[in-house]
Amino acid sequence: MSLAWNPSKKNSEHERWICIYPIYLNNKRSLANGRKLAKDKCVENPTHQEIRDVLLAAGLNVGVENKLHPKERSKEPLFRGRIRVQLKNDDGTPVKSEFPTRDSLLEYVGTSISKLKTRQGKQSSSEQASQPSTSTSKKGKGKGRR
Template identity: 75%
Template sequence: MSLSWDPSKNHSDRERWICIYPLYLNSKKTRGEGRKLPKDKCVENPTHQEIRDVLLSAGLKVGVENKLHPRERSKELLYRGRIRVQLKNDDGTPVNPDFPSRDSVLLHVGTLIPKLKTRQSKQSSGEQSSQQASASKKGKGKGRR
């Protein structure tokens, strides 16, 4: 069996698309655990839906598969999902000149996930709930008698 390039497989075949796991962009993981980017370019616990949304908005062809990265210890649904992305046309040219490589796609996703509306609302609601919790603790000095 030869490992050479198979001309019958085109870049438009889904098996030839690059794979992105949420683990690659998780700031809570180390490089040894599978993170691919520097921590400052990553986000905390990204989901495959967030990655898919960012890539679709960039105009890339995307497919989602129910797979788990081999180094991922947690079997939770939050960490599941593999995203496949078509980087090249059948003639070998990039589908989108802004994304010639896997790293360029990962950097794009890492910078845009924090700007998603779902991330924005989580941060603001988290701050509000902590303020409400501290406010509700005031005035509860005396119990019922």
């Protein structure tokens, strides 16, 4: 297996597909630590399954590999996974006209993960957990009042 770029390979071959790691879309990371987008377009700790689900729903050819980004310190399965996506056809045209570049695809994935049903359930449960604590808090009772 050669590591050099081979111009004889076609865009439809798996080796020519672009790679997306979950660290690219993690708003807990800095740009120096692997994030590729602005924080407002990213989500907290995305998984490779969520990225794969969004790309499959968009109708793209997707492959999943058990790889780890070099800047990822944690070896946990949650942070593992590399997604390969076919971005261009053999003639060089985009597979989907909505995603002509890698950056446009990353922006779509980042904004779409937050709309997943699994993410919606986590947000609503965290909001419900925070509401009772604020309603039961004692107001006006401080250490200095007697």
